Amino acid sequence: MDVIIIGAGAAGLMAAKKLVEAGHKVCVLEARDRIGGRIYTFNDGALPTSLEGGAEFIHGNLEVTVELLKEAGIETKEIKGDVWEITGGKWKQENDFFKNTELVIKRLKEVKEDVSIGTFIEKYFLGEKYKGLRESLTAYVEGYYSGEINRTSSIAFLQEWLSEDEQQYRPLEGYGRLMNYLAESTWKRGGRIELSTIVKEISWKKGQVEVTSETGQAYIGQKAIITVPLGIWTAEEQATGAIRYVPALPAKKDAAKRLGFGSVIKVLLGFKTIFWEDEAVKKQAKKDLRQLHMALSDQPIPTWWTQLPNKLPLLTGWLSGPRAYKMKDKNEDVILQAALNSVSSIFKVSIEILKENLLFSRVFNWTNDPFTRGSYSYSTIETIEARKLLMAPVEETLFFAGEALYEGPEMGTVEAALTSGMNVALKVIEPSSAF
Numbered sequence: 522m523d524v525i526i527i528g529a530g531a532a533g534l535m536a537a538k539k540l541v542e543a544g545h546k547v548c549v550l551e552a553r554d555r556i557g558g559r560i561y562t563f564n565d566g567a568l569p570t571s572l573e574g575g576a577e578f579i580h581g582n583l584e585v586t587v588e589l590l591k592e593a594g595i596e597t598k599e600i601k602g603d604v605w606e607i608t609g610g611k612w613k614q615e616n617d618f619f620k621n622t623e624l625v626i627k628r629l630k631e632v633k634e635d636v637s638i639g640t641f642i643e644k645y646f647l648g649e650k651y652k653g654l655r656e657s658l659t660a661y662v663e664g665y666y667s668g669e670i671n672r673t674s675s676i677a678f679l680q681e682w683l684s685e686d687e688q689q690y691r692p693l694e695g696y697g698r699l700m701n702y703l704a705e706s707t708w709k710r711g712g713r714i715e716l717s718t719i720v721k722e723i724s725w726k727k728g729q730v731e732v733t734s735e736t737g738q739a740y741i742g743q744k745a746i747i748t749v750p751l752g753i754w755t756a757e758e759q760a761t762g763a764i765r766y767v768p769a770l771p772a773k774k775d776a777a778k779r780l781g782f783g784s785v786i787k788v789l790l791g792f793k794t795i796f797w798e799d800e801a802v803k804k805q806a807k808k809d810l811r812q813l814h815m816a817l818s819d820q821p822i823p824t825w826w827t828q829l830p831n832k833l834p835l836l837t838g839w840l841s842g843p844r845a846y847k848m849k850d851k852n853e854d855v856i857l858q859a860a861l862n863s864v865s866s867i868f869k870v871s872i873e874i875l876k877e878n879l880l881f882s883r884v885f886n887w888t889n890d891p892f893t894r895g896s897y898s899y900s901t902i903e904t905i906e907a908r909k910l911l912m913a914p915v916e917e918t919l920f921f922a923g924e925a926l927y928e929g930p931e932m933g934t935v936e937a938a939l940t941s942g943m944n945v946a947l948k949v950i951e952p953s954s955a956f
């Protein structure tokens with residue numbers, strides 16, 4: 522085998538496709554019994570649509586994603602609708618995700634030496650006057666980037682915020698189709714994808730790797746591309762999914778710890794009816810919610826979105842950042858109860874009525890998932906340097922990719938993973954481009 526790829530997520534599959542197209546023999550080893558990693562599209566028949574347990578949105582007109590979707594013949598649908606903020610039971614239409622956007626951006630532009638968002642807030646926004654701003658900026662960093670304010674880089678936050686595209690899309694019938702397209706492109710050219718294969722050890726020397734699975738199966742190749750999430754890099758050696766390198770790579774492990782990796786819990790609640798369009802809810806909220814896209818609330822599971830422009834009786838709940846980390850060991854029933862309580866408070870519908878209307882529920886606790894152990898990466902003050910260290914190939918034999926190993930404004934996204942997979946394949950094909 523020429524190249525062994527660890528992980529069949531967006532990065533690993535993209536690398537596999539590019540390598541087989543360049544005539545390389547590849548074998549992808551994937552721990553789970555499915556491809557896609559943090560992309561998990563499923564359809565359990567309860568609703569006439571595919572559902573997303575992981576990635577769902579395309580955050581703008583992103584070069585690599587859009588090109589690949591086109592190549593795969595997958596259409597996208599633009600998301601339109603109203604964003605509401607609900608605090609203390611009051612509904613208020615929101616255009617921005619945090620208060621005083623202009624003032625925050627003005628102050629962020631004054632930051633010359635990078636500090637965490639926590640330190641930035643302390644410097645510029647102390648006192649009662651800025652209580653609302655502090656809360657909404659914190660909620661935004663935790664909610665959108667899934668980060669901790671005391672680790673998130675102010676300079677990177679500003680860059681990402683300014684480069685954000687207003688337009689958001691969903692791939693028609695889900696991101697999973699894109700993963701299937703990558704896998705089929707790999708198979709078509711003789712590439713292998715082995716599922717349910719948990720890699721335990723990578724023993725390497727220049728020009729040769731021996732990859733051993735948890736069951737003792739060995740795979741020999743000339744090179745390996747490791748695409749596992751940051752949560753795997755930083756896990757204890759005995760933990761499920763953790764990989765032992767022989768010889769060890771302590772500088773890489775240390776670099777991984779200096780990068781930011783958040784937490785997230787996503788909850789899907791499917792109902793028999795689109796109850797938030799009912800007259801009773803309209804009366805309570807004093808708002809017409811037919812165009813409801815997103816509700817940002819002060820509830821335990823704070824953020825909820827609909828499938829607009831598709832009219833479907835599905836609400837998706839989102840808890841991320843330190844609050845999701847705190848809940849990571851709670852069992853699904855506790856999380857589900859928190860979700861129902863949140864929806865009940867937001868829409869002022871009793872728990873009993875909600876439960877009667879509930880068709881199905883699914884909880885995706887990614888931080889508790891042994892092959893992810895978190896959400897996606899965010900920029901810390903140390904990211905630029907640490908990422909370079911983690912990304913650097915070793916002896917033209919070990920190569921590294923994944924959403925966290927991408928240098929650009931779309932960090933933490935499918936675009937980042939696909940780009941990183943594409944770039945690492947180029948490095949393998951033309952090692953001189955790696956240095």
Ligand SMILES: Cc1cc2nc3c(=O)[nH]c(=O)nc-3n(C[C@H](O)[C@H](O)[C@H](O)COP(=O)(O)OP(=O)(O)OC[C@H]3O[C@@H](n4cnc5c(N)ncnc54)[C@H](O)[C@@H]3O)c2cc1C
Nearest residue numbers: 528530531532552558559576577578720923924934935938
């Ligand atoms: C809940 C959630 C919602 C998200 N929403 C969006 C969104 O709307 N838009 C967006 O662009 N991005 C979103 N993201 C981020 C996006 O999903 C990721 O950035 C991207 O899918 C990561 O791809 P990857 O290939 O780098 O990693 P992964 O998809 O995590 O792939 C790595 C693979 O490695 C495997 N693996 C781990 N350990 C081992 C081992 N020891 N042996 C073998 N295999 C192993 C894993 O099982 C996994 O399949 C979301 C992420 C989450 C968790």
